[in-house]
Amino acid sequence: MASAWERLLPRLIELTDIGSAIRLMSWDQAVLLPSKGGPGRARAMATLQGFWHEKLTSPEIGELIQELVADDSLDQVQRASTRNLKRDYDKATKVPPELVKEIAETEGLAYQAWTEARPANDFSKLQPHLEKMLDLKKQEADALEWENERYDALLDLFEPDMSAAEVEALFKDLIAGLKPFAEEVLAKVPDKPSFLSATYDSGTQMEFSHWLVRQLGFDTDAGRLDVSPHPFTSAVGKGDIRQTTRTIPDELMASIYATAHETGHALYEQGLPEELLDLPVGTFPSLGIHESQSRLWENQVGRGRAFTTFMLPHLKERFPTDLNDVTPDEFYQGVNDVRRTLIRVHADEVTYNLHLALRLELELALFRDELEIKDLPDAWDDAMERHVGIRPPDAANGVLQDMHWSIGALGYFPTYTIGTLYAAAFFAKAEEDLGGLQDDLAKGECDRLLQWSRDNIHSKAYLYPAKELAQQVLGAELSAEPFLRHLREKYSELYL
């Protein structure tokens, strides 16, 4: 008789292939789908997600996991695969199907309500939906089980093995250093240079993005770059990694850095070992680790002095009218403009994580039953004033700005900051290991850094939990210090 591992393999391939179909349908929905195709696509995706869930939670998979857990003869890949599969299986079987369905329905209604509440600047339209969502997510957390606090169970969906207490401590260290430094910088930043808000042709922006992804090392024979309103990256299948960017005429920098960001995600996916892709280890260990790769290419590389100086002539070629008179120093300073803003997605590298601190604080308060949804708008405004130093004039520019909570993404926001901290730590380690990295980047050469990422992070896929992987790469635990050091060095030189 075939071993449990051999019997598992065809089932894993089925899961991979159904997953690939769902990801293609979802990518297409965001990028190409004609408007009248929306309802049909939503139903077809739900049908396929149903199959995927049915296949994952089949009794046969449960039995195979039991056999494999008890098997001492497994190699490392098999052991890690079993661990990850068991994680997915447990999560998928612990939450009752009725609760899954209710959450999915509430997501649909709440998202719809959000799309109306935001332009209407009316939180009351969203409030009952968020109340229901919070209640359901508490039930979900309880079904998933937790030891110390409910929020742990939700965090674990996105950032496995990291607890609310750990994340809170990380943010505490981060904000202690970041807040006073940000205030120092904000006091010194000069007026915004005009080239930041000039009008740039969308087609040429896209053409530049196509140049940029290649320059950073993205294999266009194994992926695509397209346009969508909200940039994202999806690993549709083996050799098929798709990223999107956006082009808004008066936001050239938003387009460039969305592309650099998504390219980081896409390079990671292109670097996962082919032979692992059908296995439960052929993925990333946490969203924080994934975000570390996007932040690294967006910020550490893309917003650094070396690469901006390399990039400028290539931009001038395409946009001579507005950029020909801009010097490398002006450009470097411009792309690193620091500014108080009410809107997270407009925030710069320095103030961005203050917006995340606010969100973590509110999410923790909601799940610790210290805050009710009805009081969320005021709590938001107070926290914004405390963290960023400005008060939203209305809900549209405050609590209604993100869609995440309406679609039940609670416990998700902190991974943005975790990724930012990992990115700074990884980049510092790469500079230490490689030497001369800034010289490479000044010439637009990204190969050595990419190879370092491949060797140290991408090739490890999900063979190790995130914290263990970080320990292997850094020889230390994740801390806020490398990121704070990065900010202090860079922005002191720029503005202080």
Place this chain on the structure above:
Amino acid sequence: MASAWERLLPRLIELTDIGSAIRLMSWDQAVLLPSKGGPGRARAMATLQGFWHEKLTSPEIGELIQELVADDSLDQVQRASTRNLKRDYDKATKVPPELVKEIAETEGLAYQAWTEARPANDFSKLQPHLEKMLDLKKQEADALEWENERYDALLDLFEPDMSAAEVEALFKDLIAGLKPFAEEVLAKVPDKPSFLSATYDSGTQMEFSHWLVRQLGFDTDAGRLDVSPHPFTSAVGKGDIRQTTRTIPDELMASIYATAHETGHALYEQGLPEELLDLPVGTFPSLGIHESQSRLWENQVGRGRAFTTFMLPHLKERFPTDLNDVTPDEFYQGVNDVRRTLIRVHADEVTYNLHLALRLELELALFRDELEIKDLPDAWDDAMERHVGIRPPDAANGVLQDMHWSIGALGYFPTYTIGTLYAAAFFAKAEEDLGGLQDDLAKGECDRLLQWSRDNIHSKAYLYPAKELAQQVLGAELSAEPFLRHLREKYSELYL
């Protein structure tokens, strides 16, 4: 307990949704997929096709069909749905899975061999694969069962309820009238006008195609037009009908008429009643009927004097250099240029069906055991000389030109001609019913013709077998006469 029909419905929805995923994967494969994504996509599609087959042939579906067949209380839609589902179920269950698998594998290998044999101009590379394919398709025909001759069973996969003898008789009538008339026209056609082979910018060709599909009535909120090397149309899902066209710089007319052709297919799909789309009646009754819609918009409308005259100024706007001096008469004659060619896809409206007659003749000979694959190249060349009046200099321009046989599409070619005959008959009937149609088309107005097609053909979906539908529309059986009359009137005026 729920009725058999009620229990069937969720299963039909599953089949529709898996089918939608497969069609999207297939569309994407032809239009967007990066090269390195090929193998992964092929496997994922095979996995989903496996699910689809498994769901269709499940014992539960078999039992529900039995119940429904015996149920006297079904309404017309339910009865027709049961008939169509039984057809699909029987076909899917009659052919042994090992044979299905062997054909699929042989298709892969034979197609690969064809891609090498054609540029190498070497039939021997393909011969063993075609021999195997013919043998397997004979086995498939036997498994599907037949009464009079094997070819009936294969034809039935594409053109249900039409027998080899009927198709042969249709072709006999057609060729008897067409052959002498074609020779008469060919003797009189003047030299090719130079605008036919001028160089036209590909981007502008696409922009024109986007204009054209809208002009013909294609709803771009419920579909897309993209580029692929081989134009095709796919009903990805409800409200999501995708057509493609091609743009070759010195073949503007090929691009325009590929677009008109695919728009015909796409209009048909957009006209199927929404409420039937999840049911086995929510489709087309035969490929011939589908092709009738593409040919109608390509030839009867698109190549007619009225519409070409309307279209010309819109082309001149976009391609002034090469078209400004072309008169409406010259343009009309140019797009209806008649020429002997060795290659089917280059053939004009008059000679096109001679190429199909050749293919039917050879397919019948193969399935009647009157011809062996090894003798196919000579048989091809002889038939080409007999039908079209020229002899291929080599296999690449002869028997190797089409990929269809290598992928097992045997019994498929005749549907092109059947569709052409239906198109002429339907258009003549529409002109008779509506009156003033040419005046509409001269103004670019396609609404009344489209509405006539919606009322008489699209809205009927697969509620009736093709022949019954044709009888309802035409009040007569399909014959070659309307098409021959169309050619005689049009080309006599043009050339005789």
